[in-house]
Amino acid sequence: LTCEAEGGRVPHVLQLVFNGKYLINYNTDSGTNTEGVTISGHTITYKETISSVSFNDSGTYYCTGKNKAKENAKKTDKDNSEITVVSDVTISSVADVAVDLGDVPQIPTFTVEGGRAPHEVILAKPDGTTDVIYSNSVTSKCTGTFTKSCDISLGASTYQQDGNYKITAKNRAK
Numbered sequence: 001l002t003c004e005a006e007g008g009r010v011p012h013v014l015q016l017v018f019n020g021k022y023l024i025n026y027n028t029d030s031g032t033n034t035e036g037v038t039i040s041g042h043t044i045t046y047k048e049t050i051s052s053v054s055f056n057d058s059g060t061y062y063c064t065g066k067n068k069a070k071e072n073a074k075k076t077d078k079d080n081s082e083i084t085v086v087s088d089v090t091i092s093s094v095a096d097v098a099v100d101l102g103d104v105p106q107i108p109t110f111t112v113e114g115g116r117a118p119h120e121v122i123l124a125k126p127d128g129t130t131d132v133i134y135s136n137s138v139t140s141k142c143t144g145t146f147t148k149s150c151d152i153s154l155g156a157s158t159y160q161q162d163g164n165y166k167i168t169a170k171n172r173a174k
Contacts, residue, residue, distance in 0.1 A: 001050075001081065005065020006043040013066035014044050019059055023048050058083060089113065089169040105161065107152040112142070112169045120170045121150060126163025133167075 003016040003024065012028040014037065024046045026037045038045050044065070050057055064078045092111045112121055112134075121134040121142060133150055134142040142148035148169075154161060 001048040001061055001083075002045065003048070003061075003063035004043060004045045005063075005067075005077065006041075007065070007067040008042065009067065010039055010042055011044050011065040011067045013064070014046055015062075015064040016046055016048060017062045017064070023061075089171045091167055091169055105154045107154070107165065107167075109149060109151050110167065111144075112148040112150065112167075113146070121148065122168050122170075123152060124166040124168065126161070126165065 001016070003014060005011040005014050010028070014024060014026040016023040024036065026044070026046065036046055036048075048061075060080050060082050062078060062080045090113050107123075119135065120132065123131045123133050125131070133152060134148055141152055142150035150167075
């Protein structure tokens with residue numbers, strides 16, 4: 001993340017705030033928190049590197065620059081950046097199921113995790129068709145918030161249902 005302020009003269013305050021916590025609170029009047037701050041011409045810059053991103057880093061980061069004007073009047077500008085952290089979705093392993101003809105096959109309960117609620121879970125059938133098991137617009141066969149637990153019943157079994165079923169899950173920022 002780069003927080004930068006420029007003006008007719010070097011801004012005297014530069015702040016980068018996340019969740020009410022100052023990542024940088026640079027002030028030329030008090031000389032506070034100067035580590036990582038660079039000044040070039042009339043521009044003051046601070047770069048924040050998050051080395052190991054986690055879901056806790058999601059949110060809004062606010063960058064504020066202040067400049068003194070005549071008679072101690074101040075000019076302030078503020079900008080923000082929204083960061084959303086996502087991760088790969090993992091699906092617990094699902095065991096093979098053998099079913100007698102006419103019985104109702106049940107895929108064993110499986111879980112889907114993605115750090116935030118996965119936005120879609122799809123079942124691909126051996127005949128090439130797919131069923132959306134979970135999405136924001138489909139009545140869910142899954143329960144839970146950030147970890148979805150899914151139960152799938154395929155209806156009365158026929159020979160055409162024989163084969164491999166594949167479960168996929170997707171996650172997106174918003």
